[in-house]
Amino acid sequence: MADDAPTAEAEAPDAPEVATDGRREALRAIFAEYLGDALLDSAIKPGQGLWIRVATAAWAEAGAVARDKAGCKYFDFLSAIDWLPSPYGRYEDSSVDVPFPPPMPDRSSAVPGYAGGDSRLQVLASVAKTGTDLRVLLKADVPDDDPRIGTWVRTYSGAAWHERETHEMFGISFDGNADLRNIYLPTEFEGHPLRKEFPLLARVVKPWPGIVDVEPMPGGDDDEEEEATVAGEGSDA
Amino acid sequence: MTLTDAQQLGYINAQAADGRVNVELETDDGMVLNMGPQHPATHGTLRLVARLDGEQVTSADVMCGYMHRGYEKLCEVRSYPQVTTLVNRIDWLGSFANEVPFILAAEQLMDVEAPPRAQWIRTLLFELSRIANVSLFIGDLALQLGAQTPAFYAFRDREFVLNQIESVTGGRFHPNFDRIGGLKDDLPKGWIAETKAAMVRLRGFCDVMEGLVYGNEIFQTRTRGIGIIPAPIALSYGLSGANLRGSGVDWDLRRDANVGLVYDQLDWKVWTHPDGDSYSRCWVRLQEVREATKMVDQLCDGLPSGPIMAKVPRIIKVPEGEAYVATENPLGQMGYYVVSKGDTGPFRVKIRSASFNNISIAPWLLRGVYVPDIITILASLYFILGDIDR
Numbered sequence: 001m002a003d004d005a006p007t008a009e010a011e012a013p014d015a016p017e018v019a020t021d022g023r024r025e026a027l028r029a030i031f032a033e034y035l036g037d038a039l040l041d042s043a044i045k046p047g048q049g050l051w052i053r054v055a056t057a058a059w060a061e062a063g064a065v066a067r068d069k070a071g072c073k074y075f076d077f078l079s080a081i082d083w084l085p086s087p088y089g090r091y092e093d094s095s096v097d098v099p100f101p102p103p104m105p106d107r108s109s110a111v112p113g114y115a116g117g118d119s120r121l122q123v124l125a126s127v128a129k130t131g132t133d134l135r136v137l138l139k140a141d142v143p144d145d146d147p148r149i150g151t152w153v154r155t156y157s158g159a160a161w162h163e164r165e166t167h168e169m170f171g172i173s174f175d176g177n178a179d180l181r182n183i184y185l186p187t188e189f190e191g192h193p194l195r196k197e198f199p200l201l202a203r204v205v206k207p208w209p210g211i212v213d214v215e216p217m218p219g220g221d222d223d224e225e226e227e228a229t230v231a232g233e234g235s236d237a
Numbered sequence: 238m239t240l241t242d243a244q245q246l247g248y249i250n251a252q253a254a255d256g257r258v259n260v261e262l263e264t265d266d267g268m269v270l271n272m273g274p275q276h277p278a279t280h281g282t283l284r285l286v287a288r289l290d291g292e293q294v295t296s297a298d299v300m301c302g303y304m305h306r307g308y309e310k311l312c313e314v315r316s317y318p319q320v321t322t323l324v325n326r327i328d329w330l331g332s333f334a335n336e337v338p339f340i341l342a343a344e345q346l347m348d349v350e351a352p353p354r355a356q357w358i359r360t361l362l363f364e365l366s367r368i369a370n371v372s373l374f375i376g377d378l379a380l381q382l383g384a385q386t387p388a389f390y391a392f393r394d395r396e397f398v399l400n401q402i403e404s405v406t407g408g409r410f411h412p413n414f415d416r417i418g419g420l421k422d423d424l425p426k427g428w429i430a431e432t433k434a435a436m437v438r439l440r441g442f443c444d445v446m447e448g449l450v451y452g453n454e455i456f457q458t459r460t461r462g463i464g465i466i467p468a469p470i471a472l473s474y475g476l477s478g479a480n481l482r483g484s485g486v487d488w489d490l491r492r493d494a495n496v497g498l499v500y501d502q503l504d505w506k507v508w509t510h511p512d513g514d515s516y517s518r519c520w521v522r523l524q525e526v527r528e529a530t531k532m533v534d535q536l537c538d539g540l541p542s543g544p545i546m547a548k549v550p551r552i553i554k555v556p557e558g559e560a561y562v563a564t565e566n567p568l569g570q571m572g573y574y575v576v577s578k579g580d581t582g583p584f585r586v587k588i589r590s591a592s593f594n595n596i597s598i599a600p601w602l603l604r605g606v607y608v609p610d611i612i613t614i615l616a617s618l619y620f621i622l623g624d625i626d627r
Contacts, residue, residue, distance in 0.1 A: 048345060049561060067473075074488075075475040076563075077589040081576060086313070113559045113576055124574070124587070126561060130472065130486055133494030137561060137574075158474035161597040169309075184302035184626060193310055203314055 021046035023134060027070055028052065031136075034065045043114040053115035053139040059123065060150035060176070062138055066127045067155050072136055075156035076126035078163060080142070080170040083110040084120050086196040088204070104197060107144075117141050121170060121195075123149055127156070142172050151176035169194040267295055270608070274303045282622055283596070287603065287611065294611065297603035299596060304626040312586040317343050317417060317553050320583065324573075325411040327590055328624040331370035331567040333362045333402065336415040339586075341497040342562040342575040343417050346555045351497065354543045355419035360498045361536040362402065362414065363564075364529045365432075368439055369398040370567035371526045374619050378519055379450045381616040382459060387450050394442040397435040404428060417553055419546035429537045436530040443527045451516075451523060460516035464602055464614035467513060474601070475594035478569025479525060480618060483518035485511040490565040498564070503535050515617035522619070554581055568592055568624055592624035 024044050031052055032039050038058035043051040054062040066072045087102040110120045119141035128135035142149050151174040152159035163174040164183040171192040174180065182189065191198050267290045274282040282303035288296045308327065312320050321336040328335055337359060344350065351359065376391020399409045404425055406412030414421050450456055466476065471484040481488065489507040491500040508524040510517035555577040563572030569591030576585040595618050602618075603611055 049559075051559070073469070073472045075473055075594075076570070076572070077475070077574075077587065077594075079574070079587045081585050081587075085578075111578075126572075126574070126589070130488040131493060133490075135561070137559075156473050156475070157470070157601065158476075158594055158597055161593065182302075184305040193307060198310075200310060200314060 021050075024050040027134060027136060030070045031062070031065060034069050035062060038062070041115040041117075049135070049137060051115040051137045051139060053117060053122075053141075056140050056142065056149055059138075059140045060152065060155070062140070063125070063127075063152040063155040063159075066136055066138065070129075070136065072127035072129050072134075074128040074130050075152075075158040076128050076135060078123065078125040078152060078159050078166060080121055080123045080166050080172055080194075081113070082121055082170065082194065082196045083112050083117070084196045085109050088199060101197070101199065115139055120144050121147055121172060123166065123172060125152070125159075125162075147172045149174060153177050168192065171195065272611070274300075283615075283620070283625070285599075285603075285611070285615075287608075289608065292607050294603050294606055294608065297600050297611070299599045301596070301622070301625045304622050306623075306627065308627045309586055309588055312583055312588075314582065316581045317555060317583065320586070321415055322411075322413050324588070325413055326623055327588065327627055328370070328566065328568055328571070328592070328621045329410055330373055330621060331366035332408075332410055333406070333412045333414060334366040334370075334564070334566040335571065336413070337363055337498070338562045338564045338566075338571055339573045339575070340415045340417055341564070342560045342573045343553075343555055344497065345560040345562060346558045346575065346577050347417065347549070347553075348556075349418050349547050349549055351419045351547055352544045353499075353541045354423075355545045355547075356497060356499050357536055357540050358405075358420055358424060358545065359415065360500065360503075361432075361533060361540075362405065362412070363498065364532050364536070365398055365402055367529045367567040368526055368533070369395050369402065371522050371529075372398070372439065372442060374522060375446050375450065375519075375526070378616050378619075379446075379456070381612050382456060384450070384453075384456075387446060390442065390445065390449075394439060397438050401428065401432050401435055404431075416546065418549035419544070423545050424540075429540070433534060433537055436533050439530050440527060443523060443530070447523060451520060457516065459610070459613050460514065460519065460617065461512075462514050463610050464515045464606065464617060465513045466598065466602060470598070470601070471513070474598040476569070476598060477591050477594065478565070478567070478619075479518050479521040480569065480595050482507065482509045483521045484513040485509055490563060490570060494563070496562055496564070499536075500532075502539070503532050505532050505535075515613050518617045518619070552581065554579060555583070563589065566591060568619065568621060569595055571624075588627050590624045590627055592620035592622075593627070596620045596625055 021044055027050055028042050035054060035058055038055040039052060040055055041053045085105045087104055121142040122139050123142055125138045126135055140149060149172060151163060160177060161183060163177050164180055166172050167180045168182045168185050169192055267288050270287045270289055272285040274284040284300040286298045286300065287294045308323050311323055315323065320339055324335045324339055325332045372395050373391050376388040379387035402412060403409045406414040466484050468484045468486050471481050471486060487507060487509050492507055495501050505528050508521050510521050557577055557579040559576050561572055561574045563570045571591050572589040574587035575583050578584040602614060606614060
């Protein structure tokens with residue numbers, strides 16, 4: 001499934017005209033040197049970003065490497081991504097015929113993004129090198145059955161609040177962060193709102209007529225260039 | 238740098254959680270002072286629970302979430318053009334600046350570039366947002382220190398900027414003007430001259446404030462040497478904007494990581510201050526307003542002609558991919574991590590807002606300060622509640 005991600009290795013033969021990004025490759029080499037096999041996958045979009053996926057056990061170490069070896073002393077953010085498609089879709093259709101809660105999508109439908117992955121939940125963090133536009137987006141898989149990973153608070157103090165937020169929003173625990181109280185939600189709140197199976201109740205009770213919004217305006221059908229100028233995947237619209 | 242004493246905080250929270258008291262005089266281990274969620278010295282509903290030993294803070298805990306609106310979840314059910322309406326409300330004093338990084342991230346995924354004129358007008362509105370936002374900060378700062386007049390001056394002069402924003406976008410606070418591929422509309426007639434006149438006025442405002450507030454002896458006594466953040470600490474907490482540059486870190490995304498805006502074509506400088514105290518943070522902000530007025534003048538002069546929209550399909554579907562774009566917003570770095578699955582709406586949006594990081598240093602910074610300094614330190618960190626809670 002990870003083959004869809006444009007890893008640098010896959011990109012090189014297909015698109016030889018794409019500019020290589022020496023600075024980001026040098027940055028990746030530093031991580032590869034210090035993390036060794038724990039660097040599982042990576043992707044570079046020249047001039048735009050560097051993604052590195054590390055092993056779950058090496059997450060804390062990856063933070064230390066980023067700060068001390070790669071020179072990314074600036075902590076940007078830490079969060080997570082739930083790759084499972086939402087069982088509610090985008091709440092655009094009437095929920096009358098749909099049982100509530102709808103059946104969960106098949107686990108195999110969780111397709112990870114850049115730098116691949118095997119788990120449904122992934123932590124995502126960004127660190128940056130001050131004075132430049134270089135930043136590293138680090139990812140790590142979080143086990144499905146026991147969402148738990150090492151903490152970054154010893155490396156980046158600012159990670160403490162971000163881990164609290166990730167803990168309440170995704171239910172991921174951070175070993176070593178003693179203060180994982182809820183930061184936004186009430187203490188007794190149940191569930192993890194940013195997981196895909198968590199319903200957006202306002203939309204469940206009253207479906208959003210979003211599909212209507214993107215239909216052509218009456219009298220404005222002079223779109224000869226529609227779908228034509230931007231390369232994309234919108235050909236089935 | 239030590240970690241927060243979780244047990245102590247747990248005790249404070251247990252006491253303060255039900256909001257029984259504002260001040261608890263239980264004196265075996267100091268006193269608990271609960272500020273907020275509605276308190277004149279906090280902008281918005283930020284709640285601060287401080288444990289005091291006499292007049293000194295032994296530990297402070299910030300409680301946010303009174304304004305959490307769940308934008309990251311809401312973004313997942315909106316189409317791309319609809320998201321800008323939501324994110325307008327994050328930093329409500331500089332709304333247009335909230336839209337820009339999201340639009341830039343979407344454009345990066347779609348491989349679309351706005352035409353030059355749109356980029357210039359974007360930069361223009363971006364800097365006007367900064368002026369509107371930070372000029373109010375200067376007035377509010379003085380208000381928190383007990384001076385009322387500067388706040389009136391700030392509200393009065395900010396209006397000239399808001400009028401200019403309104404005459405372009407139709408909205409004083411929530412323009413919702415940025416589009417994937419360009420802008421909704423072009424500038425109205427006569428706008429350039431009016432804007433330049435407003436900038437002259439705002440430069441006068443900066444000069445007045447520099448004498449009235451920054452030169453004031455009481456202001457200096459209460460901010461100089463108070464709330465010092467060393468640069469390594471600022472970096473490790475991810476502070477940004479004037480909070481970072483006030484600690485002597487010379488890093489501005491406008492200069493160093495410019496994406497899709499025209500800062501590289503302007504003549505301007507990044508202001509830093511080596512002290513890292515409350516005063517330096519406020520001082521850097523004042524200089525940034527002044528610098529922004531000069532930038533606006535240059536932008537008005539150099540505005541190229543041409544279209545303001547690139548050719549984009551009517552139904553916007555963003556190709557599969559991930560992008561992270563951050564810009565230097567009035568409050569600091571704001572970024573959007575957008576994950577697309579090729580749909581009309583994003584699959585996941587992580588909103589990296591400046592104030593969340595900026596205020597996360599408060600428990601560290603407030604330890605050991607005196608009670609009146611809490612106010613100046615929080616004021617100098619400058620947060621917007623909507624930007625913390627999102």
